Amino acid sequence: MTTPKISQTRAVLEARHIQLSYLRSGEAPNIVLRDFSIHLAAGEVVAILGPSGVGKSSLLRVLAGLQTPDQGTVRIQGEMLHGPHPRSSFVFQDPSLLPWLTLEENIGFGLDFKHQPLIEKTQKQARVQAAIEEVGLVGANTRYPSELSGGMAQRTALARSLARRPEILLLDEPFSALDELTRSDMQQLLRQIIDKHEAAAILVTHDIDEALVLADRILLIGDYPGRLIGEWQIQQPYPRDLIDPALTQIRIEIMKLLRTHRRGASRVHNTDAGQQLATMA
Known part of the structure; x- marks a missing residue:
């Protein structure tokens, strides 16, 4: 069993007050992320969870220097990011070979x-x-x-x-298309590689169990525009057992929070629809 080597002082990546929107012809900008901040310590693995459409993959592209935010800054090892960084590497959902x-x-x-x-x-x-x-x-x-x-x-x-x-791995749902057994093997391989090289990583995933197995810290993004709605530090050593009571409790907390914010989003959408109908009447 191993315990992750995480620096408590040095942030290898830091993003502050990120705002990102997409322009649509003839429409107001669609704001995906608003005032979002994140940091990554040396040797740390952070998993980003959240429903579709809250800006997880967009955030990862910003952190990789593949997309420029409307507002905010990204720094890698203290240097401002203006494009892809030589010590950062991106693993896409599709292998793209x-x-x-x-x-x-x-x-x-x-x-x-x-x-x-x-x-x-x-x-x-x-x-x-x-x-x-x-x-x-x-x-x-x-x-x-x-x-x-x-x-x-x-x-x-x-x-x-x-x-x-790389000193930083950015992974956008890299195992989502794999069968369960292959995905489990790849998760173990990824964790072994990260520990061996003492790299830091940010993993975007829809899979709560994948986050629990791999991450030292889990961030939950919700609402529209996307914002941080929950954060958990995971202390269990590797390899982890998903029936561990502490991990089970975190899983329950994440699911409850997701349900709460899904209902909140539905109320917002229903209110907007009601206002539109009232305006038309």
Whole structure:
């Protein structure tokens, strides 16, 4: 059993007062996030839970430097973020492998992009091979994406991120399309990799149990625009047993809070509809 190594003083990532909206032609801006702040300590795994449409994936794209917020700031290791950061890596829900590249070519893809540190060809090959070994894909180097199972494809995507030697992993529901057994294996692999490299990670998920298994801290986003409605610190060592009474209690609290805010959102929508009908009368 292991206990996570979390820095109590150093934030490797910090976002403050984020506001994000989407413009629609002829309509008022659709505000997705309003005044949202988050920090991530070195070695910490934070899971972000919440229903669809509250801005979880949008927030992750902002933290990755893939999207610019309307307001607020994001800092990685104290430096203002203005685009993708070389020490941060994003794992998408879809593996997003290039079909004309082999497994090892997909893993190495992007290592020579301009925002990445310059490395020699031999270093690149060594990083790719090390990542392949770490995710258990030895012998599959020359396979193409069409020859990979769903689990192998997602391992490849994870290896592609590891080859960048990131200090921060940003994961957007990476295991949601996998069957239960494969998902469980991938969760264990992810936790082992994070602990081995002492990396920090933010995981967006709809799965409460996945958050309980992997995270040191759980943030629950709700309402529209999205805001923080709950936070839990999890002290249980790894690997965790989901029938642990403390984890069961947290699961119950999360479900109750989700139901409460879902009813609240329904009342808001019903009130808006009533006001519109009254205006039309």
